[in-house]
Amino acid sequence: DTGVSQNPRHKITKRGQNVTFRCDPISEHNRLYWYRQTLGQGPEFLTYFQNEAQLEKSRLLSDRFSAERPKGSFSTLEIQRTEQGDSAMYLCASSPTSRDIEKLFFGSGTQLSVL
């Protein structure tokens, strides 16, 4: 078990382009979370899944952001029509259940730079 894996580690894109990030959680973890961390701030919750069901998406930053977890395993986060303000670290985390907050494991993140 190699922990939570995120790809790519870095993504540089031009404003207006679409980007997609992938997260592979720890295999037995049912819950998968996406967070965003901007410079000088702590991680900020975006959305989460229980298996393949997206249980909350109201805090996705805009309708340009969407996430999927089609088979309850890996997840993707897509940002359409990127803006410079989308530049941030996007973190994925997984946990076995909803209350195992101490067993929330983070990936190393995808650093997005929008030029």
Place this chain on the structure above:
Amino acid sequence: DQQVKQNSPSLSVQEGRISILNCDYTNSMFDYFLWYKKYPAEGPTFLISISSIKDKNEDGRFTVFLNKSAKHLSLHIVPSQPGDSAVYFCAAVGQTGANNLFFGTGTRLTVIP
């Protein structure tokens, strides 16, 4: 609206001395508090936690203190070691779990050998 605040962006401590990292929160509904440690190019990793029904939790060199009336918690590291140099995030959560996990802005700790 920052519900969890870490007012010291950085802290430098000599090796062997005590490091004290502080955190304040505003939401009285938070019932569990955690500290995470983050090295460069890695995600945050869980360090220690405390429930709102306690005022102290200790794990080896790390102790977290909670003052509910002041809505304040602190992390003590003693003795500090160079390997402790990292960014430390305070986080707070309500009853619903990690979808309501709120992080502070972090404190960069540097332990000087």
